[in-house]
Amino acid sequence: MRVSEFNDYVTQHQQSIYRFVYRMVNDLDDTKDIVQETFVKLWEQGGGIDKNKVKSWLFTTAYRLTLAYFRKGKTKSNLEVEDLLKTVDENYDNFDLKGIINQSLLLLSELQKSVLMLKDYEGYAYHEIASILDISEDSVKVHLFRARKKIKEHIKDLKLVL
Amino acid sequence: MRGIHRENIEEWLFEYHEGLLDATQKKDLLHFLVEYPEYNDDFVLWGSARLGVEEIRIPEEFSEQLKRKNPTSRWHSDIFWSFGVSIGLSLLSLYLFQPDFSVQIPKVTIPQVPSTLDTMTIKKQEGEVKAVKRVVIGVQPRRQDLVHTKADTQILPVESQDFSEEDMALPVIVQPLTIDSQIHIVHKSGLDAPLKLSSHDSVKARSLKSKLDKDKKKAKPRPSLFMKPAEEFQTDHPNF
Numbered sequence: 540m541r542v543s544e545f546n547d548y549v550t551q552h553q554q555s556i557y558r559f560v561y562r563m564v565n566d567l568d569d570t571k572d573i574v575q576e577t578f579v580k581l582w583e584q585g586g587g588i589d590k591n592k593v594k595s596w597l598f599t600t601a602y603r604l605t606l607a608y609f610r611k612g613k614t615k616s617n618l619e620v621e622d623l624l625k626t627v628d629e630n631y632d633n634f635d636l637k638g639i640i641n642q643s644l645l646l647l648s649e650l651q652k653s654v655l656m657l658k659d660y661e662g663y664a665y666h667e668i669a670s671i672l673d674i675s676e677d678s679v680k681v682h683l684f685r686a687r688k689k690i691k692e693h694i695k696d697l698k699l700v701l
Numbered sequence: 702m703r704g705i706h707r708e709n710i711e712e713w714l715f716e717y718h719e720g721l722l723d724a725t726q727k728k729d730l731l732h733f734l735v736e737y738p739e740y741n742d743d744f745v746l747w748g749s750a751r752l753g754v755e756e757i758r759i760p761e762e763f764s765e766q767l768k769r770k771n772p773t774s775r776w777h778s779d780i781f782w783s784f785g786v787s788i789g790l791s792l793l794s795l796y797l798f799q800p801d802f803s804v805q806i807p808k809v810t811i812p813q814v815p816s817t818l819d820t821m822t823i824k825k826q827e828g829e830v831k832a833v834k835r836v837v838i839g840v841q842p843r844r845q846d847l848v849h850t851k852a853d854t855q856i857l858p859v860e861s862q863d864f865s866e867e868d869m870a871l872p873v874i875v876q877p878l879t880i881d882s883q884i885h886i887v888h889k890s891g892l893d894a895p896l897k898l899s900s901h902d903s904v905k906a907r908s909l910k911s912k913l914d915k916d917k918k919k920a921k922p923r924p925s926l927f928m929k930p931a932e933e934f935q936t937d938h939p940n941f
Contacts, residue, residue: 546768553767557759571763578767637753644752659752684715690750691743 540586549578552594556601559656562644563605573608577601598661598671602653609649636694643693651686654679705733710740714747 556577561570577600581593588596644652653672657663669676705713713730716722722730734740 542769549764549767553764554759558757561757574759574763575767582769636749640750640752655752683719684712687715687718687747687750688711691746694749695742695746 540582540584545578545582548581548593548597552597553578555594555661556597558660559598559653560601560605562641562656563649563652564608565645569608573601573604576604595663595667595671598657599673602672606649639694639697640690643690646689646693647686648682650674651682651689654682655686658683705729707737710737711743711747714740714744717744718748718751 553574557570557574560573560577561567564570564573577597580600581588581597584596644655647655650672654668657668657671663671665676665679668679672679674682703709710733713722713726713733717727717730734744
């Protein structure tokens with residue numbers, strides 16, 4: 540892989556990968572580490588990846604690195620999650636529904652978050668998400684259903700409180 | 702087709718917003734919602750439960766860190782690859798068209814028969830040579846003649862017009878000669894070059910013994926450094 544070709548891939552996909560990882564780990568430094576490692580692995584792969592599958596390959600790698608990150612125990616403590624959820628309340632006070640939904644990602648599991656982001660942010664079809672995350676299409680549908688239902692319930696609960 | 706009821710209304714709402722229902726199913730769902738309006742809020746919330754446009758932007762400096770610096774321009778890179786391919790093809794063609802390259806070198810060395818110094822030839826000249834060998838070392842353009850001589854035999858190069866200046870500069874003679882000493886004559890010229898020391902025209906051996914004898918005869922007795930005392934001071938003189 541040529542340097543110019545690699546840099547083109549960085550330019551095209553860095554924003555999506557960065558957003559995906561950041562929403563997963565909610566930490567700026569850790570996000571940078573994972574994104575950096577993801578693109579380093581792309582460089583090490585050389586020309587062994589189909590040009591049309593580079594983006595999905597990047598998501599797969601980023602997802603696996605993120606899971607490894609969680610396995611190391613680098614997760615937000617309950618206290619930090621509570622603080623983040625307080626900002627959800629503030630957002631709701633300001634009728635910032637988008638902020639509420641984005642913050643409610645904290646309520647989802649890693650797999651539910653991944654499925655939801657790949658569907659809503661990137662517009663991937665079920666079979667593409669299944670390929671990226673190495674699960675079945677039925678599982679994609681189930682996790683997406685559960686993710687949306689949790690968000691819907693969260694919004695509904697906030698609405699009832701108000 | 703499965704019907705819509707209170708237990709599975711969530712799945713229907715989800716599939717409606719995912720775009721998984723056909724026209725008939727959509728119509729059935731809307732009829733159900735008209736019949737049970739308490740689910741209208743859920744219908745709206747399911748539609749809201751999706752991520753909007755994300756405003757997270759990657760930091761500019763980090764974006765640049767991800768990119769790799771190009772050590773050479775693309776133009777140089779193309780030149781590099783072209784050069785590499787051409788070198789590769791050249792080596793491949795050499796390999797294909799001259800597969801017996803290693804065998805051809807001995808063919809060059811084999812005709813060098815005259816380089817073997819003939820004992821009889823040497824004797825015929827002026828000296829006496831015990832034995833002569835020729836040793837070819839590897840494939841290097843360098844050969845070595847090993848000459849066994851007797852104690853008083855000296856091998857000298859003969860100045861000839863056939864010698865080039867380079868050949869004359871070679872250390873051909875080894876002195877002093879000792880009993881059965883071995884003289885290594887190293888030819889630094891290439892294998893394809895004529896071997897100058899290959900015949901009696903190039904090398905002659907002559908007896909050193911006769912030369913030494915002549916030198917002894919010519920030598921005069923060296924005067925003593927001590928003066929002889931006068932007769933009266935000699936110990937055996939009667940007056941001492």
